[in-house]
Amino acid sequence: MTLRLVYDEIRLGVRQACDALGYPATEFDLSEASRPEFGDVSCNAGFLLAKALKKRPFDIAQALAIQYKKNLGTYVSEASAHDSGYLNFTANYELFTPQVIHSSLRANYGAVDLGKNSKMVIEHTSVNPNKALHVGHVRNVIVGDTIARILHKASYDTSVLNYVDDSGLQVADIIVGFKYGGYSDKAPEGQKFDHYCGDVVYVKITERYETDKALAEMRSHVLKELEEGTSEIAKFGDDLTRRVLEEQLKTCWRLGVTYDCLNFESQIVRSNLWTIAFEKMKSMGITELEKEGKLAGCWVIKYESEEEDKVLVRSNGTATYIAKDIPYAAWKLGILEDPFHYKQYAVQNTDRVLWQTTLDEKDTKMHFAGDRVITVIDSRQSRLQKLITKIMSDFKSKPDSYVHLGYESVTLSPETAKTLDLDTGGKSVQMSGRKGIYVSADYVLDVLSSRTFEEAKKRNPELDEMVLVKISEQVAIGALRYTMIKQDLDKIITFDLTESLSLEGDTGPYIQYAHARAMRILEKSGKTLNFETSLDGIDTVYEKDLAKIIGKFDLQVEDAAKNLSPKIIAKYCYQLAVSFNAFYEHVKVLTADSESVINARLCLVYSFKETLAKALQLLGIDAPDRM
């Protein structure tokens, strides 16, 4: 039983009332009442019928309310018309609250069956393996991970992929650095290898290209060797990228993010996927050999919707970079025969196996492809992604099987830029790995973690150091993950280091704190909760509001999954915490008047705690028992 049932009952009841009054059928909407004094659910049927019936919305709502009240049903206690024309309903909380509490005890509470167990592939992270993750990458990682968690809750059978671009220009850059630039391929003591590669080798070698043309030429040479994959350089590169990748993954795992498979670009290049995809495109007429003009001799993709033709194969016969993206996208959708074998890369969180692609026939066969694919990439790539979406919908002859989930970038605030010795004249600045303008994810986590450690220690001086470290890490990750998810994907996040340390207001720690408070009440009560007795006597506005919000968890999951909008769950967690804090402040639990009320309130607190923990889990945020 959740709020959904109340909606369903009202929808049916209003339809019946319309029929009884002889009103025409109409697709009215039910929505949450905008203010508490309007009740719980509002219906706009009055407005919609006004024209057809030539009556005022209020009169229609009034008639409907009277008709509806002849049979109030189970979960509605009041139906009334408002002057504005809305038809408002109030839930029957005597019944609703205990039933919501019972429902919320289910392990899979909040789950919805949108996906029907269909295969869904989510690709995210996909950071070039030549540097450490910075806060811009973190947005990708967290958005992707949260979407995967939400879709899993919505009954999709999800596979999470991380694409490793180990044969690209950025990797070539650091190889040049190590092989020809004189940099040691060991990081200095105390520095992670990915940081060393990004902070030192990548940035410095890029600077040196400016003056050292010979070095710059080595880059294209190295790139060619990487693609061919047989030389000593390629072997060196392979070893190198795996060392960087290992460090990058440590950062992701620290954030609570796990994957199912690592897809190496070098293997896509060395497999036959491209040849097959190219033939398919030719036979479908997606690409044509240009006969004249400036693109003469190139295979190009022509789409009327695009103003420019896109070169797929150069006049010298070599393929452009989309020749890597197209077969990979097709592979993700299971359109092409899978040339890969798979072997175990690691075990994450004690039980989740991370696989990796191989071209070794001795390894096993697996299936990671999906009926639908979501690719999480920065919206700066939406031009290319639009093209791939189009090609995939032609391949699959289903328009929405490939989805580019774009998001705006993370920029650095002028104050934070200053800490990197950058004067931006009061404007925020785009991060750039190449130019060394970024704040690394590990650094932010470390700073946050030590800040939260101080705070936790102050509050819990008696707790063991190791316990405090664990709590502060949970809170630090909660803080970072929440800031990355709470606002809309198409809004730029201006990252400010000082601001990110805030633990008050609309933040992850605020929400976690509500959970810790609830936990402490339950602990302190020392009681075994009795859910089987009548849970009445909890009828203050605070308790009703809390029950209502607990009761709409599944509706929020559905909304978030349908719209691929992780912030909906973030807002929901915040709403839960706000409602609980109001309850906490105004309603006494342990010192309530009677044992039965104490029990009922404890049950509500337990229900809240469980629901918040489940919702936070969708955000990959731990719910600490104390903090």
Next chain:
RNA sequence: GGACCCGUAGCACAGCUUGGAUAGUGCGGACGCUUGCGGAGCGUCAGGUCGUGGGUUCGAGUCCCCCCGGGCCCGCCA
């Protein structure tokens, strides 16, 4: 030149998909709340011509168009 995104209080955002009831929240500012289940909390107040102009509608922050401001993308690079 063309494509896409953003513009709502001092700052950061929600609300726009599906048009209706006094436009919400956080930070910052002012003031208050703890012998009580933990103050990472709660409460009160101040602060908004929803970028401009037009259109559609009984009704527009929400839909349509023009314009203005900001961002970002547009290679036989990857």
